[in-house]
Amino acid sequence: MTAPTRSSIVILGATAATPGAYTKASPSVTGPWVDVRAANGGRIGISVLNGVAPGVAGQFTVQVADDAIGTNVFDLGTAGGNTVANGEVTHLWAFPAEPSYARLLCYGNSTNQVTFKAVLFAKA
Secondary structure (H helix, E strand, C coil), X not given: CCCCCCEXXXXXXXXXXXXXXXXXXXXXXXXXXXXXXXXXXXXEEEEEEXXXXXXXXXXXXXXXXXXXCCCCCEEEEXXXXXXXXXXXEEEEEEECCCCCEXXXXXXCCCCCCEEEEEEEEECC
């Protein structure tokens, strides 16, 4: 029996989100659409890392679509971090094989910078 090929695809490299009155509709960071067609599903890991306590926890939404221009966009899920100084919250979610592209929207941190990153651990 041959072991499956494992790989990782960076959905969003470590990116600092500017604090402010950002929402999902108008996020601080909108990651690019990343091609995940070769991934055949897997797990997506997301990190939300605070520096100074952000006042309001940083939030993110993982979106999937069937093309790189964002046709037929759906939210895979939404979650967030915490308000602890230097705190990090990580999430690991199942990622389906069907989407062709994925991206991360980052928002919510109102008073201090928060760093987000996301990696798809693929089983292509």
